[in-house]
Structure formats: C-alpha cells, structure tokens
Amino acid sequence: MMPVQLIFDGFGIDTEAAVIVKTQPNDIIAVRRQIDRHLQLQSGALLRIRVNSHALFKRFSDYEGQNGVLPTLNLIPRVLLAQSLNTALPIWLTDELIITLNLLQKGNFLTSQRSFETSLLIACDADLLSSDIHKFIAALTRQNMQFKQLLAVAAVKGTFCRHIVSKLSLTEEIARLLLEELVKAEDIRRFLHTLAYQQHLDCLRRFVSTHQLNQALPPKIYPTSLLQALPLLALPENEASDLPDKFIKALDAVERTMSAQGIKPEAINDLLVDWPLLLSELAVLASENATLISQALLDKLHTFTSLESQDLLTALQQRLDSYPLLDATAIVDDVLNWSSAYFEYCRKAFLAKQPLDESVNLSFSDWLLAQQARISRSVHDWRSVSAQARSYLDQAYTVVIIMVDALSALNQDILLDELNSLDHLTLHQHMLFSPLPTLTEVCKMAVLTGQPVSNQQSGNQEAILRHAYQNYLTEEKSLKVIQSWTESSERAERIEEQTQLAVLFENRLDERLHECPSFSKHREDIRPIIRQIKRSIMGWCKDAARLNKEVVFFITADHGMTVTQELYAGQALGEAKERVYKLRSPMQMPDEFALIGDYAIPKKRCRLTTHAWLSHGGLTPEEVLIPFITLSSKPPRPSVTPLDLKLTDAPCILIANKHWQIEVLLTATTTINNIQICFAKPFDGKESIDSIRANRQQIIKINFNSMQEQEGLTEIELLLTYDCVDRHEKNTKRLSVKFPVALLEKDAGTKNFEDMF
Numbered sequence: 001m002m003p004v005q006l007i008f009d010g011f012g013i014d015t016e017a018a019v020i021v022k023t024q025p026n027d028i029i030a031v032r033r034q035i036d037r038h039l040q041l042q043s044g045a046l047l048r049i050r051v052n053s054h055a056l057f058k059r060f061s062d063y064e065g066q067n068g069v070l071p072t073l074n075l076i077p078r079v080l081l082a083q084s085l086n087t088a089l090p091i092w093l094t095d096e097l098i099i100t101l102n103l104l105q106k107g108n109f110l111t112s113q114r115s116f117e118t119s120l121l122i123a124c125d126a127d128l129l130s131s132d133i134h135k136f137i138a139a140l141t142r143q144n145m146q147f148k149q150l151l152a153v154a155a156v157k158g159t160f161c162r163h164i165v166s167k168l169s170l171t172e173e174i175a176r177l178l179l180e181e182l183v184k185a186e187d188i189r190r191f192l193h194t195l196a197y198q199q200h201l202d203c204l205r206r207f208v209s210t211h212q213l214n215q216a217l218p219p220k221i222y223p224t225s226l227l228q229a230l231p232l233l234a235l236p237e238n239e240a241s242d243l244p245d246k247f248i249k250a251l252d253a254v255e256r257t258m259s260a261q262g263i264k265p266e267a268i269n270d271l272l273v274d275w276p277l278l279l280s281e282l283a284v285l286a287s288e289n290a291t292l293i294s295q296a297l298l299d300k301l302h303t304f305t306s307l308e309s310q311d312l313l314t315a316l317q318q319r320l321d322s323y324p325l326l327d328a329t330a331i332v333d334d335v336l337n338w339s340s341a342y343f344e345y346c347r348k349a350f351l352a353k354q355p356l357d358e359s360v361n362l363s364f365s366d367w368l369l370a371q372q373a374r375i376s377r378s379v380h381d382w383r384s385v386s387a388q389a390r391s392y393l394d395q396a397y398t399v400v401i402i403m404v405d406a407l408s409a410l411n412q413d414i415l416l417d418e419l420n421s422l423d424h425l426t427l428h429q430h431m432l433f434s435p436l437p438t439l440t441e442v443c444k445m446a447v448l449t450g451q452p453v454s455n456q457q458s459g460n461q462e463a464i465l466r467h468a469y470q471n472y473l474t475e476e477k478s479l480k481v482i483q484s485w486t487e488s489s490e491r492a493e494r495i496e497e498q499t500q501l502a503v504l505f506e507n508r509l510d511e512r513l514h515e516c517p518s519f520s521k522h523r524e525d526i527r528p529i530i531r532q533i534k535r536s537i538m539g540w541c542k543d544a545a546r547l548n549k550e551v552v553f554f555i556t557a558d559h560g561m562t563v564t565q566e567l568y569a570g571q572a573l574g575e576a577k578e579r580v581y582k583l584r585s586p587m588q589m590p591d592e593f594a595l596i597g598d599y600a601i602p603k604k605r606c607r608l609t610t611h612a613w614l615s616h617g618g619l620t621p622e623e624v625l626i627p628f629i630t631l632s633s634k635p636p637r638p639s640v641t642p643l644d645l646k647l648t649d650a651p652c653i654l655i656a657n658k659h660w661q662i663e664v665l666l667t668a669t670t671t672i673n674n675i676q677i678c679f680a681k682p683f684d685g686k687e688s689i690d691s692i693r694a695n696r697q698q699i700i701k702i703n704f705n706s707m708q709e710q711e712g713l714t715e716i717e718l719l720l721t722y723d724c725v726d727r728h729e730k731n732t733k734r735l736s737v738k739f740p741v742a743l744l745e746k747d748a749g750t751k752n753f754e755d756m757f
Helices: 025-040 054-058 077-085 095-100 116-124 133-141 147-151 154-167 172-184 188-210 224-229 243-261 265-271 276-288 295-302 307-321 332-351 358-370 372-376 384-394 409-419 440-449 461-468 508-513 519-546 748-755
Strands: 004-008 047-051 069-074 398-404 426-433 479-483 501-506 551-556 593-596 599-602 625-632 643-647 653-656 659-668 672-679 686-692 696-706 712-724 727-739
Touching (some): 004 054, 077 095, 133 188, 147 154, 172 224, 188 243, 188 265, 243 276, 243 409, 276 307, 276 332, 295 307, 384 398, 384 426, 384 440, 384 551, 384 625, 398 519, 409 426, 409 625, 440 461, 461 501, 508 519, 519 551, 643 672, 643 712, 643 727, 659 672, 659 686, 659 727, 686 696
Parallel strands (some): 004 047, 004 069, 398 501
Antiparallel strands (some): 426 625, 593 599, 643 659, 653 659, 659 696, 672 712, 712 727
C-alpha cells in the first residue's frame, strides 16, 4: 500500500513537493479521491497532502489512523526552531515572529558566549550590533516592519539599548529615545530618512542662529538631544527635498554679511554638505569672492566623495594660489561678476599689506580700454546716474544725489552694511564704470550731469547743475547744493516744498585719502562719513514725509582708489599727478602707459609722486568701478488675496510646556465669512471667526502646541479656509515665528511647574 502523509502547515514552512489543498469544494473532493486511489495502489511512493488552515484540515481528519496514513505533520515554528536550536525558547518568541524574522532558515545561531537576545539580533543582521554607526543605520534600513515587534520585547529592547550605549558611545537616554521613535514609526526607512533630514535641518538652524541670519526654518519633530547626539546621517541630495535650497539661502546670506560682521570664511564649512546644488552655489560665490577659499575649505571638500566635490576641490585649489585673469571677450555683466570676487581678493591683500599680481588688474585695464563702446551702451555706464535722476524727476520725486569723492566699489560693503538698517526705504545696488581718467576734475560733474566735462558750460558747480537739469528746476529754490567743506545751518540742509533736486558733495574721504597711512585706516575713515550721510537721509525722509513728497536717494562717487605698489622710476611724460601725467603736448606713449585724452596713465599699480600710497587716477577695477546705491520711498505692493494674515508686533508667548500663543492681524478687502484657521503639522491648533466686513481688520490671539520644543525663528504653516462672495477659498500662509527660549531647564520638576499654568 502506498503511504499518505498529511501535513498541516499554517505558516508556509514546508517547501517539499506536495498536493496543496485549495478551499473550493470541488478541489477538496478531487484531493480526497486522489488519496483514496493512492491508498488502494500497491506502491512505496509517498503522497504528501498539505493544508494551511484548521478548517481545511478538518475535511481530511477522518483519514488519521487509517492503514497507510502516516501520523500527521503539524509544522509549528516554535517547535521546529526549538528542535533546531536544541533549547527552550523564550515565551515572547511567537510563531509569527519566528516566521517574519526568517529564523528557521538561519540554522543554529546560538553561541555559548552570547545571550539568546544578542544571538537573535545577530541572526537578523550582524551589523545591527556593529560599532560603526553607518553600518548600524544601514542594517536598520534593511529590516522589515516586523522587526519593530522584536524591539517591543523588553528583553530584546534592553539588549539592543545596551549595545547602542556601549558600542556606539551614546547615552542611555539617547538610546531609549532612538528606540522609542523607531518603534513609533510607521516605516523604518522613512523614519531614518526623516531623522537624517531633521539632523541636517538642525545643523542649518544652529548655523542660522550663530550668525544671526533672518531665515525662518521648518519646526522640529524630534528632540534636539537626539538630533545632535547621533553622528550626522547620510542624506543624498535627491532625497533632501527643499533642504539644499535652504542651505543655499543661508550660504548666500552669510557670504553677504561676512566682512561686515567679521565672520571668518572658515565658518561656511559648517554649512557644507556633499550636495551638487550646494557645491555649485559655493563655486559661484567663490568665483566672485576669493576670500571664501581657505585651506580649511579644501580640507572639508577632501572628505566628500561626489565627482562635483572633487571637481570643485581642484578648481578652488588653483584659485587659492592665484586669481583668474579677466577674459578679453567678456561682456559687461561678466566683468562685474568677476570684479566682485576681485574686490575681495584685493581687500584681503591690501589689509594684509601684501602685493598683488599685476597681471590681474592689467587684464581688466586691457579689457576696459578696448570695450568703451560696449560700456557706454550698458546700464552700468556712469551716465546712468543722471538718466535715473531725470527718470525720477519726471515722476515728481524729490531727488537727492550724494556724491562721495573717492568712494570705490571696493568699499561698497561698508556702505551697504550701514544702509541696510533703513527698513522704510527700498534699496537697490549697482556698480558703474566711472569716466576716464579717474580724476576728480574729470569725473565729478560728468557723473552728476551725464555730460563729459569738456561739453559742459563753464561756471561753478551750482550753475552747471542748474543748466543740466534746467527742465526740472523752475524756481530758484528747486536746487539745493550742500558741500561738506562749508558750514551750513540745519535749515539750509533740509528739503523744502520747492526742492526738486538736492546734491550733497562729500569730499572728506578724498581729502583724508592722500594722507592716509594704510588701507585699514582708510576703511576706518569711511564708516563715520557714511553714518553721517545716513543721519542726513533719515532727516530728509522726515522732511519728505512732512511735505507728502516721494523721495529717492542716489549714493555714488566720481571715482575710486587703490593702494599703489611701487614708485615709477621712468621718464616723466608731463605734469605729474599722483597716478597720471597731464601731457604738455601730444607724444608717443611708452608700452607701460595708456593714452586717454590729454592724460598718460600707467597700466600698473604705480605712483608718480613719492607720497601717493593711496591714490586714484589709474585703470584698476578699484579706481574705475564706483557704487551706485538707490534708496526709494516707494511703498510695497498690496496683498492680492481677499483675506490676508500676518503677525502683529506682539511676541510669541509660552503659555505652558510646548504650548504657545501668537497674535495675528486679519485684513479683508471684501466681506469674508466662516473663517477657519488651522495649523499644519507638527503643530496643532485651530481658530474660527464668523465674519469680517470689507476693508476691516481684526486682531486675534491663537493658541497652539507641538509634540516637540521649539525655539528661535521657525517657519509655521497655516491653512485658511473661508467664504467670500459666491465662492469658497483655501489659502496657505507661512509665518516666521520667533519662539521664546525656555527660561528653565526642562527636567521633570520644571515640566510639572510649567504645566500648573
């Protein structure tokens, strides 16, 4: 008789050939007939019948005990594993856990040197107990969701926690936090990705706070202690969502304020991640600002592995040793981009009293002499000052032009640092090419009038200005000329009802320049002069507001300045000024000079008199390029949404542990009904307002909370839903909330104390 083997396999353990019973009645009948026929045959072949549920097995239980039917195989994972390991299993190791962890295929994974829990974790993945944090994290990402069931077992969790403490050098508190968040997560891989994202965001948050950057960031969703205790987890750029853009914004912001706030270039290393987008932005900034390049930056790039980082490392290594020459075919915008970094390169060398490579400024001088026609057609030509003045005068603005003698674009950073606090004025910055040669008598009135000095009528400065702007100066008091070298009453400097054009001649910087012993002292001379100009601007703004007049300020210069490197020892070509010769008669120019009008200008950074250490007149970028700053009173554009929401000046208040209150102003341009304000995660809070009438405002206080502590400037998202006219609208508003810093250490006692309120 041929034997029959019934197999009950509720966990899908059996892998040998067998007849698998299906649930359909016809299938069950067919298998029973097959068993009956097999029992009648005289053969030693084995017929294996496998069922996977108790209900099906009952349909075949009557065969048990019959002649030719072997004892039923009941495949129970715990029994099979206990037999395989030759040991009793802990009660928490369920059949389901054995199957999901694939333990039956692991062989005998127990060793006498390790506990059962340790051996089990190694059987799941040996790197789970690695002392390398990156291998540890990689092993976690390979685990399925059932692995969380294993971590829910106290004995296993304790073993895993002790490993994290001893092998990964983390505190027990951090280990517990990590495991708690891991067990709570819906998906292990998504949790680890979010953890890496939040770690990088925390690095950015600390950078923004350290350097006082005005950048709102997403809120925290994990405790700070967990984010900072773990080594920074890898986060590829294509998985980093919006973080690269936020890092780029911070990089741009700190680069702009670096010199003004005394931030060392090495500070940007704390912001660098091996993301191509971020490295590309760094490459652009470094091309414009050579002082960003340091050995520490190169060392940081050495730790990255992407092709982009290695290409940037090679390029910056070359830049660290020298500054690139200007391309002779460059367009004007490219030249200005090149010059921005050139100024940083110069500034660093001038302050350190180090010589510069003359070939760099010679490449600019050669381009400048060859491209005058291209410059004159661009918006960066010196004629733009008068053109802009006329444009604003056409719009009935009062125009104030502040002419700062010898204020180079090299020192524009000081100017911008002082003016950025004028929040009520809209600031635009440009650089212009001054007239040539860069001498006061050639440039000053040319820049102010838009006409070369040779084309202007004779007379004093006021007469020349009246003639140039005669179409706008219909009255005697329409023009006001203020000179820094003459004393005048406060009344004489104020904007009056008839004032259309005011010009301030600020000469003190140029007067001090020629006697200045060093570039650093020259930089010190600039700041008090700019501060006084700033005070004057604030006063003129008050005058304009009192008279209900729009006002625009232009701050510019006639030319810049440079630090000379040597005394010219060749033949005198005419009347020697500090940086040019005024020719007595036409003559052939030596190779080291350029002829412009009646002036012979040395191409190198040399002086023609013994005392002109700091001077002007030449063709270097720092002499030729001048700032052109526009400050306008034009108000901002109004909101286009029918319902607007913004923070008031009231601070965010901590009302309990992880509970806050903010005050917001609602503004409606039409009647709005059924207003709902909801906070987006990780915050929770809601507020309702019945209605706001058209062109009305309403201040409301909103309470909200979060699972995590928040502090500093943080971006929160609000969803507004409302009804207006015949439609229902939804709008998302983002607010930058400055969360208060906790006054007390957050221990258990403190929490209880705060919760009382």
